[in-house]
Amino acid sequence: MSLNRRLFLQQLGTTIGAAALGNILFPSHASGKEFFNPDPVSPPINASDEDFWAWVQESYTVSPNIINLNNGGVSPQPKVVQDMFEKYNRLCNEAPSYYMWNILNQGREALRADLALFAGCSPEEIAIDRNTTEALDTIIYGFPFKPGDEVVLTKQDYPNVINALKLKEKRDGIVLKWVNLELPMENEDDIANAYISQFNEKTKLVNITHIINWIGQITPVKKIAKAAHERDIDVMVDGAHTFALLDFRIPDLDCDYFGTSLHKWMCAPFGSGLLYVKKDKISKIWALYPDANPLGDKITKFEALGTRSFASEMAIGGSLDFHLAIGSKRKETRLRFLKDYWANKVKNLPGIHIRTSFKPEYACAIGLVSVDGKKPGEVVQYLFDEYKIHTTGIEWENISGVRVTPNVYTNLRDLDKLVLALGKLSENMKK
Ligand SMILES: Cc1ncc(COP(=O)(O)O)c(C=O)c1O
Structure with missing residues (x-):
């Protein structure tokens, strides 16, 4: 057995063991900060070691009959996380208010501490919520805007964010300053300058999508944030697609607010997310679902969501353990390898065009x-009808194409099938 595979199994064994033992009061994520190393594996980056990745693939329960290449939408959970969720959910059903509020709730601060350690910030800056939409809406609706205040955003941002800001424009008279990006872009200064050129003395907030979901463009958040802060502008980052995909810590971005969905790259239960608010900005933001002190300086003021799934929240700890068993850098490298694997094979086929950068920074x-x-929809339909490959068609602003997103459980045979399918389309064009 290769060293890497053995390491992965050892680490995964710890996660599975904790779940199987099922000590509810001390779930795996409550192991305590002092035992918790945010990135325990310093792996040789074995992005193309199929022997290793086969074991990761085996940890999922995905359908063998459908090739899911839309992991950009939402990710499946590894079996160990599903088990944890089901175990907690069953327990809650024995006596909901007792097991939810008295028992499972004891894991909340330990989970917050583990997420904070992984995110590289203080637990006092992390609120556990349900998704990116909720996290960023909390900032958008809670920001103390006055009529005439300006917000910089792009036409390529996520619709939920755009719509919330448009609502604020209609209802409260803020002004939206639009950037239109011609993607893909491969020059940091060009991307940053597109935002910076919209800044002026009225600008109060900039929204930066860290990975633009339509094509997978990585944006130079730190560069834009630096320019924003020099002008006293707050920085909100839509990190739906970067947390647990790219190997970074939130403070590296120099942002004030960061929202993400843990059911994407963290592979946590559906409906789990987090909001980061920099410590000195917490009291500035009105809580969306307020506790008794909506302008207080405690991050927990953003968690008065009412009753929700404690099973989903507490099983986040299992997905964090699973993620760390692979290791952030190794996962990022593997996923870039998978995307380049299929894209390189089709990029020179007549009539086929890759609309995403091949440069790792982008x-x-x-x-x-x-x-x-x-049309994108026609290609999506063809891929599913003929090959049972599930993708998603994108037609948004100046972007058109089929989005393909593998995950750690994707194997090369599945990508070869995609290559074959696109090859057939290309051949048929010549006839
Ligand atoms: C860039 C971006 N932001 C926000 C979201 C919203 O995520 P959620 O539906 O989990 O709130 C998505 C979802 O795909 C996204 O791609």
Whole structure:
């Protein structure tokens, strides 16, 4: 057995063991900060060691009959996380208010501490919520805007964020300053300058999508944030696609607010997310679902969400353990390898165009491909009907194509099938 595979199994064994023992009061994530190393594996980066990745693939329960290449939408959970969720959920059903509030709730601060350690910030800056939408809406609706205040955003940001800001424009008279990016872009200064050119003395907030979901473009957040802060502008980051995909810590970005969905790259239960608010900004933001002190300086003021799934929240700890068993850098490298694997094989086929950068600074797992003479929806339908490959069609602003997103459980045979399918489309074009 290779050293890497043995390491992975050892680490995974710890996670599975904790779940199987099922000590509810001391779940695996409550092991305590002093025992918790945020990135325990310093792996040789074995992005193409299929022997190793086969074991990761085996940890999932994905359908063998459908090739899911839309992990950009939402990710499946490894079996160990599903088990943890089901165990907690069953327990809650024995006596909900007792097991939810009295028992499972004891894991909340330990989970917060573990997430904070992984995110590289203080637990006092992490609120556990349900998704990116909720996290960023908390900032958008809670920010103390006055009429005429300006917000910089792009046409390529996520619709939920755009719509919340448009609501604020209609209802409260803020002004939206739009950037239109021609993606893909491979020059940091060009991307940063597109935002910076919209800044002025009225600008109060900039929204930066860390990975733009439509094509997988990575943006130079830190550069834009530096320019924003020099002008006293707050920085909100949409990190739906970067947390647990790219190997970084939130403070590296120099942002004030960061929202993410843990059901994406962390592979946590559906409906789990987090909001980071820099310590000195907490009291500035009105809580969306307020506790008794909506302008207080405690991060927990953002968690008065009412009753929700404690099973989902507490099983986040299992997905964090699983993620760490692989290791952040190794996962990022593997996902970039998978995206380049299929994209390189089709990029020179007649009529097929890759719309995502091949440079590691500008793209990772997500790739967009377009086919001459075919609408994205037609290609999506063909891939599913003929090959049972599930992807998603993108037609948004100046972007058109089919988005392909593998995950750690994706094997090369599945990607070869995608390559074959796109090859057939290309051949048929010549006829
Ligand atoms: C860039 C971006 N932001 C926000 C979201 C919203 O995520 P959620 O539906 O988990 O709130 C998505 C979802 O795909 C996204 O791609």
